[in-house]
Amino acid sequence: MGVLSAGLFWERRDVPGCEHVRLDAQNGLYARGTVLAAEPVEFACHYEIQTDPSWATVRLDVRSEGAGWARGVRLELAAGRWRVTTSEQGDLDAALVDAGHARAGLPGIEDPDLLYGVFDVDLSGSPLTNTLPIRRRALLTGEVGVSHRVSVAWVLVPSLEVVQADQIYTPLGENRVRFASETFAADLTVDDDGFVTDYPGLARMITLGRGSS
Template sequence: MPVPVGWRNVRFMPTMPKSLFWSRTDTAGSEHVVFDDRQGLVARGVALAVDPLPYTCRYQLTVGADWYTNLLEAEVEGAGWARSVRLERTGDGWRVRTGEEGDLDAALRAAGHPPAGLPGTDEPDRLAAALDVDLSGSPLFNTLPVRRIGLGRLPADHARQVSVAWVRLPGLAVLPADQVYTSLGPGRIRFASGTFTADVDLDPNGFVVRYPGLAERIDPR
């Protein structure tokens, strides 16, 4: 099949060998990610949701062979606003850069929701203990601590606490957070953060199949 004339000078990003698709169960939305997990994880994803406002989030994620997160870049846009954040691990901790156009907080207030505040964080030192990044509403990011600590190989009821840099959507505020992952046997973990808990089903590679109250994976037939 010939390449369309208008595409001949377009430079595509490197292709990825795998992809996953989830449908949100807590709101109307979905997520599609293409990735390579042969040595750590390199991933590009798109997440869409309508709550608290309709938005599209595009992200790129790089995780080392040790499964420590090295880089997350995320861009979010909605009607009349756009935001971006870049989290990069350096020898001195996390470097956080942000961008903003339009007024997300005004759009949230007009819809009867509280403001999101500024993207990023003014105190990156508070993220010093974080080894993982967690993008809210995304089932992909649960895989990072699961693979890093080898949770699938641990005995049932073995719990591990992890510190993460939690990136909230749609505002892209970045907050330190403590989470607890507990092995419940093959293909199942319990996730806990604060008062919230969920028993999550995983495939043999540690990727989410079913996350009650958040998302379910849709696999090709």
């Protein structure tokens, strides 16, 4: 795809960092973005997401990199099953241990069949990926207070380990959606297109001439 007409930018609240994405949302979503963060180690994460017209994810391609290491993971949905391919260079574990953190899991997932029935991806630290179930389930026009459980492929950044996770989204009305997992909950504020403008404790959107989506 050529030049993308819409852009979004978030400033991180939890750690020094930001996210910038260019996208087209006319017929599902196609997006290319970059996440920059200083924790748990300094890294850049570049991603590409494509959904079908119903906003179900069909492909996610991610690469994270820092001083002395780089990792990649690609998730592709084909015939109802996820195919996962990975790459790794250098030593992320050494960088994490030097920074006082635990070692990372391996990129990808050992058994891709654990992702059977997954229609959404969740890139940790990225407000963009919260939009996927919001749009796919049409939560902004759904009944207020009715919860929707979704199964996601949760991609941990910067390790790019992939985990199947269950999440709950509940429309609250007035462009607010409650997001919850087993150990966490936050009330997200979104715009009329379902993109997160405020994620308490994580990020807030900065409007810099978004363009048309």
